Amino acid sequence: MxxxxxxxxxxxxxxxxxxxxxxxxxxxxxxxxxxxxxxxxxxxxxxxxxxxxxxxxxxxxxxxxxxxxHKDENGAYIxxxxxxxxxxxxxxxxxxxxxxxxxxxxxxxxxEVPKDHVEVKAIGFMFGFEMYTPEGIMTLNEMRVPVGNVKVNLTSKDVIHNFALPTFRTREDMVPGENTYLWFAAKEPGEYPVYCAEFCGAGHSSMLAKVIVMKKDDYEAWVKSKKSESMTAATTPEGKGKELVERLGCLGCHGIAGEVKAGPAINGIMGKTEELEDGTKVVVDEAFIKEKIANPKAKPIKGFGHMMPPTMLANEEYEAITAYLKTTK
Ligand code: HEC
Ligand SMILES: [Cu+2]
Structure with missing residues (x-):
């Protein structure tokens, strides 16, 4: 036995x-x-x-x-x-x-990440992903990588998100205060979906992003153009405002092309009349934008709840954001 x-x-x-x-x-x-x-x-x-x-x-x-x-039948004794x-x-x-x-x-x-890889960073926030290339270029909800193996270092600014790449059969949690990673083999140039696979709040479903795999030359050309773009952008208030709106995570909750996410779209709102929760009307001007960013709960727009976090900025930064919003249609 x-x-x-x-x-x-x-x-x-x-x-x-x-x-x-x-x-x-x-x-x-x-x-x-x-x-x-x-x-x-x-x-x-x-x-x-x-x-x-x-x-x-x-x-x-x-x-x-x-x-x-039949009724009085007995089973065999095994x-x-x-x-x-x-x-x-x-x-x-x-x-x-x-x-x-x-x-x-x-x-x-x-x-186990193969030795030959590029290393990028993705930071989850409510509600979107900040991506950083090895050159330090930040993009929102869009990760650009050259063809090859890619290691993605992950973390979160607020709650737990999950960086999911269905095409590459991999995903990993993004945990605040912790560093995690995943890797994937980007073989063919193209666009691949990324989404958050950890229910993280009201805007969870808008956490859609993409990985854009590019040919090596195209990628290098893109890096070059991005670098010169950011050098000129930082010199105008509008450019600075655009950069702030992207970097501060505003676009995680706000569309800039009319899309309603967790909050209303913020393009073309300057001068618009909005209805507040208490029924009063306000005209969106510089003072309103400034108050909205610094103290969003003071005058909540009707129908969206109170989830916008307050952000303290320098005066010229509020002005830059306003200047940028004026350029949007
Ligand atoms: C977590 C989600 C979230 C983030 C992040 C966020 N907002 Fe908001 N925002 C909202 C919501 C929800 C509303 C509507 C309710 C309210 O007014 O508080 C709103 C309202 C606004 C409005 C008023 C819109 C209108 O129709 O007049 C502006 C302007 C605005 N946000 C700008 C910003 C800017 C600039 C940032 C980045 C510094 C930002 N928001 C970050 C959720 C967010
Ligand atoms: Cu999430």
Whole structure:
């Protein structure tokens, strides 16, 4: 009996050796986390369906075949079957060891960043993502990377968000005060979706972003143009205001092209008459914008709640934001 169990245990180990070897070898081979994940998913789906059928089909068959046919019928008295007991202990054990080892190998693929990679940063906030390229260029809800492996360092400004990249089969939490990371292999130029996969508040569903994978040359040209753009932008109040609105996370809650997110769109609002919660009307002017940013709860716009956080800025910064808002239509 003991010998039998030991022999089966050995068999289980032998079966899992190729998986362990593959995992150990992974440093040398080119990993493809997308394929690894898809194979992983298929393996679990096949095993899951097989186990389900192995259990359910005989179950239904036995229920019909051995049902009580007349009132005083008694079932047979069955004590047990050692062979069967061993079989249905050992087989699931082997299956689980194999699945466990395979999962571990995939997990390593997803956690170990290949040596040749670019390193970027993404910071979650309510409600959007700030992205930083290796050159320090900040973009909002849009991550530009050259083709190749990308490591993304993650954190959050406020609550827990989750940086999810469905195309690349990976995601990771963004935790305030903590640094986490993920990596993906950007093979083809194109646009890929990013979203927040951790319910984080009223504007959670507007936390949609994208990864834009570019050819190396295109990426370098983009970096150059961005750099010269930011140098000229910082010299005008309008440019400074635009930069502030992006950097302070206003666009996480506000559309700048008419989109309503957690808050109203803020393009073209200068001079508009707005209704406040208490029914009074105000005309949006410089003083109103300044008060709205510094003390948003003082005059809440009707129908949006009170979630706008106060932001203390220098006078010229309030003015810059107003100057920028004036340029929007
Ligand atoms: C967490 C979400 C959030 C953030 C971040 C946020 N706001 Fe708001 N904002 C709101 C909401 C909700 C309202 C509407 C309710 C109110 O007036 O308080 C609003 C209202 C406004 C209004 C009035 C709009 C109108 O129709 O007249 C302006 C202007 C404004 N915000 C500017 C800003 C600026 C500038 C920033 C960045 C410094 C910012 N907001 C950051 C949620 C936000
Ligand atoms: Cu979120």
């Amino acid at each position: 003991l010998k039998q169990v030991l022999r089966l245990l050995m068999a289980a180990l032998v079966v899992s050796i190729p998986y362990v070897a593959a995992a150990a070898e992974r440093a040398a081979r080119v990993v493809d986390p997308v394929k690894a994940w898809d194979n992983h998913f298929k393996t679990w789906a096949v095993v899951g369906v097989a186990v389900y059928l192995i259990v359910t089909v005989p179950l239904i068959y036995f229920v019909i075949k051995y049902r009580r046919k 004590v047990g079957n050692t062979g069967l007991e061993i079989l249905w202990t050992i087989l699931p054990m082997i299956t689980i060891i194999m699945l466990g080892v395979q999962s571990w190998a995939v997990f390593n693929d997803l956690r």
